Amino acid sequence: MFAAIRSPRARPIRAAIVPAEARYLELSNDTQDDLYDITIIGGGPTGQYAAYYSGLRGMRTKVIESQPTLGGQVTALYPEKDIFDVPGFRKVAAKELVRNLTDQMMQYHPTLALNEQIVDLCPGDVITLKSRTGAQHRTKSVLIACGVGAFTPRKLPVKGVAELEGKGVLYYISQPMDFVGKRILVVGGGDSAFDFTLGLHGVAQSIIQIHRTDKFRAHEETVCAVKALKIPVMTFTEMKEVHGTDKVEGVTIFDNRTTEETYYPCDVVLLSLGFLSNLGPVKEWGLEIVGNAIGVNQRMETNIPGVFAAGDIVDYPGKLKLIATGFAEAAIAVNHAKAYVDPSSKAFPGHSSEKPTSAAH
Numbered sequence: 001m002f003a004a005i006r007s008p009r010a011r012p013i014r015a016a017i018v019p020a021e022a023r024y025l026e027l028s029n030d031t032q033d034d035l036y037d038i039t040i041i042g043g044g045p046t047g048q049y050a051a052y053y054s055g056l057r058g059m060r061t062k063v064i065e066s067q068p069t070l071g072g073q074v075t076a077l078y079p080e081k082d083i084f085d086v087p088g089f090r091k092v093a094a095k096e097l098v099r100n101l102t103d104q105m106m107q108y109h110p111t112l113a114l115n116e117q118i119v120d121l122c123p124g125d126v127i128t129l130k131s132r133t134g135a136q137h138r139t140k141s142v143l144i145a146c147g148v149g150a151f152t153p154r155k156l157p158v159k160g161v162a163e164l165e166g167k168g169v170l171y172y173i174s175q176p177m178d179f180v181g182k183r184i185l186v187v188g189g190g191d192s193a194f195d196f197t198l199g200l201h202g203v204a205q206s207i208i209q210i211h212r213t214d215k216f217r218a219h220e221e222t223v224c225a226v227k228a229l230k231i232p233v234m235t236f237t238e239m240k241e242v243h244g245t246d247k248v249e250g251v252t253i254f255d256n257r258t259t260e261e262t263y264y265p266c267d268v269v270l271l272s273l274g275f276l277s278n279l280g281p282v283k284e285w286g287l288e289i290v291g292n293a294i295g296v297n298q299r300m301e302t303n304i305p306g307v308f309a310a311g312d313i314v315d316y317p318g319k320l321k322l323i324a325t326g327f328a329e330a331a332i333a334v335n336h337a338k339a340y341v342d343p344s345s346k347a348f349p350g351h352s353s354e355k356p357t358s359a360a361h
């Protein structure tokens, strides 16, 4: 037995960590006897769209996500960013995209198991997925949509960072309003660092951004926007130490050309140095691994019968890691999973526009 979250009846749960869109979900106990047509590992955009599609195909669906929230990288890394290359939107706020994906997939009431990391996959006619907590999930097919795998922020080996992690040393933010009136130091020169700086401008009491060179990896437009707001961006500057006992009180930064040191009092050190990703346990599941990704054929099948993969976790010649490609791969994978689970059904379902209005409820 394990805790899962199942729709549809109303009962608010874990409001602080479950996305607002999932407020109508309720906790329930799944049992070892439950058998799903498809289990989707990963609740990022690819997994979410796949869950919608499997619902559309009438498949009994479960989504398992290791994080407490849906949305994958979009929620974890850039919820406040605008996205410009999702079809049908001139631009869409990242968190709004996740909200819409959640709304779309929840039409079909998939079972959700959040905060549950899958560590093992045992092939067979019935495939068993084992989670870190020891729970077992039984399913006829699997879609692996684990993205870049478990991702961890790149750390900085500087005195005080490890000790004050979570006490003012942070790696990303999800709610800018948590930083009202704070003095913030942003470290990094990529898109996320500049986005954080922009997002916190007008909210924080003060912000400075430091970067070890004068070359930025961020879009020029974002860099220009930060400069136009006259937010100090100190180049050739690195962090030497974070000070504080129970919380961050300040940092020592230095000019890496002159070694001149400066003390900067602050409440938050936001380290935006990129992420290290690791497929971790996925590599042990007997799948064909290509580089740091899973190899698939044109039906998004892996080398294990009944196991499909889509999104950032797959690789093939010409692969682009984009939300749009993940959506397309999810549709391909789910339709072929449907034909795998029910050989009498077709992989091509016909057009959704030909179905009766509001097939779901």
Ligand SMILES: Cc1cc2nc3c(=O)[nH]c(=O)nc-3n(C[C@H](O)[C@H](O)[C@H](O)COP(=O)(O)OP(=O)(O)OC[C@H]3O[C@@H](n4cnc5c(N)ncnc54)[C@H](O)[C@@H]3O)c2cc1C
Binding pocket: 041, 042, 043, 044, 045, 046, 047, 064, 065, 066, 067, 070, 071, 072, 073, 074, 077, 078, 082, 083, 084, 085, 116, 117, 118, 119, 145, 146, 147, 148, 149, 150, 191, 192, 310, 311, 312, 313, 321, 322, 323, 324, 326
């Ligand atoms: C800063 C930034 C900006 C970006 N901007 C854009 C953009 O403008 N346009 C665009 O198209 N793309 C953009 N991307 C890329 C886009 O976010 C990814 O292509 C997309 O998120 C991939 O979706 P996914 O669902 O395949 O994987 P992910 O979003 O990585 O989701 C995978 C999910 O699987 C979960 N998971 C992993 N392992 C397990 C496990 N063992 N058990 C259970 N759950 C597991 C993870 O926790 C995660 O939630 C950007 C990426 C970043 C970092």
